[in-house]
Amino acid sequence: MPHRWTRHAAFVCVALFAIVTLPAAAKDAPEKPVLTMAVGGLPGLYYLPVLVANQLGYFKDEGLDVTLEDFAGGSKALEAVVGGSADVGAGAYEHTIFMQAKGQHYRAFVLMGRAPQIVVAVTKSKAGSIRSLADFKGAKVGVSAPGSSTDLVLTVALRKAGVQRSDISAIGVGSGATVLSAVSSGQIDALSNVDPMMTKLQRAGEIKVLVDTRTVKGTQDVFGGTMPAATLYASESFIQKNPKTTQALANAIVRADHWLQHASDADLVKMVPKAYLLNDKALYVEAFHNVRDAYSPDGLMPVDGPATALRALSSFDTQLDPSKIDLNATYTNDFARKAATLVK
CATH class of the missing domain: 3.40.190.10 (Periplasmic binding protein-like II)
Incomplete structure (x- = not known):
């Protein structure tokens, strides 16, 4: 009898554990596990964190099946996101400012580059x-x-x-x-x-x-401050509808940012597809070291970054009125901060 009771109690405990843990697992599951990301030139080292996250399986670890669509430049990738053929964009932070000036709301949610490279x-x-x-x-x-x-x-x-x-x-x-x-x-x-x-x-x-501008110092010489570069960005509506998916993407990129801070030359060459190495591994490694300082160590937007970008963009597009731009609506550090607690 005691043995029978023990088995019954064990069954009840397992059942209760499943009831408690299943909702938690579901809570963390991305709302949109299959998605498309538009990238403005994947072979370029500018987008290396995206390549790292894809090649090393960081997106998959987050429950995501990401298709990378490569474009000739960031403006072309932005067109894909705005047009709806891509869910998320990998591109320069200033795109979010440019779109707000047009009355469209996009937000950068994790930083890959703290210098334009x-x-x-x-x-x-x-x-x-x-x-x-x-x-x-x-x-x-x-x-x-x-x-x-x-x-x-x-x-x-x-x-x-x-x-x-x-x-x-x-x-x-x-x-x-x-x-x-x-x-x-x-x-x-x-x-x-x-x-x-x-x-x-x-x-x-x-x-x-x-x-x-491959280094932070060189960037400051040109722009007079920290110039945020490559980010992942999406429409405000996508982020609001898919916060778990957005968090999963941020987790993967922050993990990639961390990896790039410590990766050896051998690690790098092993990770990069042969087609991107230009048949010259030593050259690729040299180029990587030229830009290594430009990668964000933590995925966070620097405090002075948005204002620097706005100054630069208003110089680039004289029709843009800086006084009408709400910089706080063009980025968020919430997802990168949470990712930092998950990535070691």
């Missing part, structure tokens, strides 16, 4: 006539895509040198191997772009670097 350079063939930014008038300048962050950094840097955006011709050249062909064919006189392509061109002596 963008280099402005002149090609070797034009280095004699274009010695500084002040000489860019009339130049054909390659950017990943017009309206993208490569265009923004270029515009801000040029205006400091007294050159207006209308004084140049901006040409979209992507951020992958198309950059190399644009330089070698003479299609462009100068370019504003990201690594690893800029390190490859620099190493080969094909460009002369004039502006470098």
Whole structure:
């Protein structure tokens, strides 16, 4: 009899445990486990945290099945999010400001980059006539895509040198191997772009670097403060309807941010798809070290970041009225803070 009672009690305990734990598990499950993320140039080191989260299974660990849709630049990825073909965007923080100015509400919810990682350079063939930014008038300048962050950094840097955006011709050249062909064919006189392509061109002596925002210090020299760069962002309605999904995405990216702070060169090369290594592992590693300082260590938006971005964007788009922008509505640190308690 006692033995029979013990078995019955054990069964009751297991049943009660299941009743208690199942709702908790359901509570943590993402509302939208299958989703699409638009990325503005996945081969670029600018988006390396997204690649890390995907390659190392961090999205899957959070119960997410994420399809990465790659685009030539951040502005093209934004179009996909706004158009509804992608649920979430991986792109520059300033897109959220730009969209608010248009009356559309998007919010960055986890930071990947605390510096733009963008280099402005002149090609070797034009280095004699274009010695500084002040000489860019009339130049054909390659950017990943017009309206993208490569265009923004270029515009801000040029205006400091007294050159207006209308004084140049901006040409979209992507951020992958198309950059190399644009330089070698003479299609462009100068370019504003990201690594690893800029390190490859620099190493080969094909460009002369004039502006470098691959480090926090270099970024502060250009923008006068911390300039937040790559983020994950989504519409306000998506975040409100899918808070668990948003949290899961933030968890994966903060985990990737942490990984990048400590990854060895061997870890990096093992993680990156061969197609992205440009058949030169040493070059890729060199490029990574050139930009390593630019990655966020914790996914949190820096205190002075939004205001710096607003100044830059209002310089880029003179029709944007800074007084009409509510910066607090363009980002949130809530998800990254919670992610920090879960990621070790």
